[in-house]
Amino acid sequence: MMSSLVPLLQETLRSLKVALWFVFLTFPIMVIKVHPLEKSIEWRWQNMIFVGLGTFILSIVARILMDQGKKRRKKRALQHAQKYTLVQTILREPKYLYPLAFATLAFGLVFPWIFSSYQTNIMITALMYVVLGLGLNIVVGLAGLLDLGYVAFYAVGAYSYALLNTHFDLGFWVVLPLGAILAAFFGILLGFPVLRLRGDYLAIVTLGFGEIIRLILENWNEFSQGPSGISNIDRPGFFGIELTLDQSITYLFYLMLLLVVFTIFVVNRLQDSRLGRAWVALREDEIACQAMGIDKTKTKLTAFALGAMWAGMVGVIFAAKTTFINPASFTFLESAIILAIVVIGGMGSVVGVIVGAFVLILLPEYLRALSEYRMLAFGAIMVLVMIYRPQGIISTAKRHIQYKPKPDDKHKKQAADPS
Amino acid sequence: MSAILKVKNLSMRFGGVVALNALDLEIHEGEIVALIGPNGAGKTTFFNCVTGIYKPTEGDVLLTARGQENIRLNGLKPNQVASKGMARTFQNIRLFQSMSVLENVMIGRHCRTKAYILGAILRNKATRDEEQETIEKSYAILKKIGLEKYVNESASNLPYGAQRRLEIARALATEPSLLLLDEPAAGMNPQETKELEELILRLQQEGQAILLIEHDMKLVMNLSHRIYVLDYGTLIATGTPQEIRNNPAVIKAYLGESDDDSQHRSHKEGANA
Numbered sequence: 001m002m003s004s005l006v007p008l009l010q011e012t013l014r015s016l017k018v019a020l021w022f023v024f025l026t027f028p029i030m031v032i033k034v035h036p037l038e039k040s041i042e043w044r045w046q047n048m049i050f051v052g053l054g055t056f057i058l059s060i061v062a063r064i065l066m067d068q069g070k071k072r073r074k075k076r077a078l079q080h081a082q083k084y085t086l087v088q089t090i091l092r093e094p095k096y097l098y099p100l101a102f103a104t105l106a107f108g109l110v111f112p113w114i115f116s117s118y119q120t121n122i123m124i125t126a127l128m129y130v131v132l133g134l135g136l137n138i139v140v141g142l143a144g145l146l147d148l149g150y151v152a153f154y155a156v157g158a159y160s161y162a163l164l165n166t167h168f169d170l171g172f173w174v175v176l177p178l179g180a181i182l183a184a185f186f187g188i189l190l191g192f193p194v195l196r197l198r199g200d201y202l203a204i205v206t207l208g209f210g211e212i213i214r215l216i217l218e219n220w221n222e223f224s225q226g227p228s229g230i231s232n233i234d235r236p237g238f239f240g241i242e243l244t245l246d247q248s249i250t251y252l253f254y255l256m257l258l259l260v261v262f263t264i265f266v267v268n269r270l271q272d273s274r275l276g277r278a279w280v281a282l283r284e285d286e287i288a289c290q291a292m293g294i295d296k297t298k299t300k301l302t303a304f305a306l307g308a309m310w311a312g313m314v315g316v317i318f319a320a321k322t323t324f325i326n327p328a329s330f331t332f333l334e335s336a337i338i339l340a341i342v343v344i345g346g347m348g349s350v351v352g353v354i355v356g357a358f359v360l361i362l363l364p365e366y367l368r369a370l371s372e373y374r375m376l377a378f379g380a381i382m383v384l385v386m387i388y389r390p391q392g393i394i395s396t397a398k399r400h401i402q403y404k405p406k407p408d409d410k411h412k413k414q415a416a417d418p419s
Numbered sequence: 420m421s422a423i424l425k426v427k428n429l430s431m432r433f434g435g436v437v438a439l440n441a442l443d444l445e446i447h448e449g450e451i452v453a454l455i456g457p458n459g460a461g462k463t464t465f466f467n468c469v470t471g472i473y474k475p476t477e478g479d480v481l482l483t484a485r486g487q488e489n490i491r492l493n494g495l496k497p498n499q500v501a502s503k504g505m506a507r508t509f510q511n512i513r514l515f516q517s518m519s520v521l522e523n524v525m526i527g528r529h530c531r532t533k534a535y536i537l538g539a540i541l542r543n544k545a546t547r548d549e550e551q552e553t554i555e556k557s558y559a560i561l562k563k564i565g566l567e568k569y570v571n572e573s574a575s576n577l578p579y580g581a582q583r584r585l586e587i588a589r590a591l592a593t594e595p596s597l598l599l600l601d602e603p604a605a606g607m608n609p610q611e612t613k614e615l616e617e618l619i620l621r622l623q624q625e626g627q628a629i630l631l632i633e634h635d636m637k638l639v640m641n642l643s644h645r646i647y648v649l650d651y652g653t654l655i656a657t658g659t660p661q662e663i664r665n666n667p668a669v670i671k672a673y674l675g676e677s678d679d680d681s682q683h684r685s686h687k688e689g690a691n692a
Binding site: 266269270272273274275276277278280281284285287288289290291292293294295296302306402403 | 496506515522525527530540546549553558570590592
């Protein structure tokens with residue numbers, strides 16, 4: 001009896017301390033209210049009680065939850081057997097995965113006809129971030145190169161369409177591959193100086209690179225018209241037919257859907273190839289990787305280029321969608337959000353990144369009901385995801401190549417085995 | 420027997436520290452050669468110089484492999500050295516932990532295969548065939564090493580001895596003319612060491628030339644045809660196991676000269692342990 005009471009008492013005491021500490025911390029803002037005009041101070045003592053009680057209860061609830069989590073983890077550790085979660089099972093089994101993928105695609109195809117053009121527009125943005133996330137996933141998730149300046153390639157794509165369109169009147173379909181190639185070129189340009197860097201150092205240099213591109217765009221007025229940006233960019237052409245605004249939104253939606261499908265296809269194939277294996281090996285151990293004959297330079301540069309390419313393409317589409325761009329769209333925050341998509345979704349997992357993009361882009365939109373608390377709730381959700389699922393919403397149940405001995409191999413074994 | 424590896428006058432200096440001093444070494448076809456020496460003698464530095472991790476300050480490393488004679492290796496990057504036909508294992512295991520056993524070996528096949536971006540995306544017949552061949556060959560190597568039962572297992576789940584053997588399998592996948600093993604028996608129990616000895620012997624009988632760094636003297640004496648002894652970066656002896664065993668310079672390097680000298684040494688080693 002005593003033995004169970006003592007820890008309980010300790011926990012309660014600890015929660016009490018936490019509550020007191022919070023009361024102390026929030027005292028100046030929650031309790032004291034200064035009216036500078038009337039030169040009076042209002043003491044709101046009831047707020048102190050609310051803060052104290054609220055923190056105390058929340059702290060106890062958190063403790064109970066953590067305790068249960070610990071017990072559950074212990075139990076799981078005891079069972080030991082590697083079991084896949086429901087989501088992982090679905091993703092591993094083609095007989096579940098394919099119908100699910102087709103259902104999602106079918107839903108995507110009818111989406112613009114069911115929902116308003118406002119909703120469609122939001123969905124276009126979400127799909128753009130899916131592609132951005134998948135692109136960054138090549139660099140961060142597969143090759144393990146932490147890139148904080150990814151938005152630079154996005155900017156390269158957007159500005160290449162904006163500039164080529166206004167100056168040379170080049171159409172969307174011409175610039176789309178051009179933007180991709182230009183961004184890939186910039187990817188290699190960034191890749192060269194950072195070949196030797198890893199981890200934190202790499203993050204800092206890529207961060208700098210992203211800022212350099214933005215600052216150039218902001219300050220080189222003759223080239224990019226500075227902060228005022230470039231307007232009147234053409235929307236994507238549709239066989240020379242003039243489209244109304246609603247029609248062009250629908251058109252862009254389908255275009256984005258197509259690009260997403262294409263990206264998933266390419267990224268999946270890259271992941272399961274000789275090159276994808278080399279990326280993962282490079283992430284795991286650079287020295288061993290080189291000793292096994294993998295060219296570090298070439299492999300890293302390919303990762304940078306192939307990652308940047310998608311950002312370039314989405315950049316072109318972004319410029320065509322908004323018809324106006326300025327450097328304010330390409331701040332560090334954008335890089336951070338794309339990185340958050342990859343990390344929260346689940347590094348290295350294609351489905352994870354897709355889910356991550358939808359959560360991170362759609363959630364703030366649908367949280368608008370909470371008005372000014374929107375970003376607060378958004379932040380809280382991000383923190384909670386990272387606490388309870390540090391491996392991301394959908395962690396990779398990595399698909400290993402399964403080797404099955406050939407049938408004649410089995411024959412030999414059976415022949416050797418008298419039973 | 421022609422020489423596979425010729426090392427001539429190899430020196431490596433880190434600032435004022437002479438890690439390797441004018442080393443000469445030769446390895447012939449189908450031979451097991453061991454490189455021994457006390458801790459800090461420069462054995463691993465030698466490996467790193469030869470495999471391109473360090474660039475030697477002076478001297479030549481010449482490899483005869485894959486139908487090419489006397490390829491000069493110094494200045495080449497590690498991956499180029501590997502594709503020229505020399506593969507190594509590491510003193511501290513450096514496997515790709517999150518990959519499966521088969522995939523680890525498949526990484527070794529990387530420099531013998533070609534498919535790249537386009538091949539990966541289109542997955543045409545040539546790429547599929549190459550991939551299948553990579554899998555088959557990797558499996559064959561695992562079978563040879565005796566790891567085929569772990570084929571789909573994650574590399575990190577393997578027992579210690581098997582992880583060491585997987586490193587050898589991965590190195591073999593690069594089709595090396597010369598295999599460098601950096602302390603392959605380190606941390607192994609007697610049973611595992613014995614299995615390793617059999618494995619190395621079997622590889623040698625198949626014609627594989629091997630250069631071995633090892634502290635386990637029993638293993639070295641049993642396996643090697645010739646032994647080189649390093650101390651403070653200088654070669655102090657070379658010869659057959661029998662000759663090395665009785666060489667006074669080697670005994671001196673390992674045990675120290677006079678009574679108090681040897682006490683000093685063992686004290687120092689005790690402190691290191």
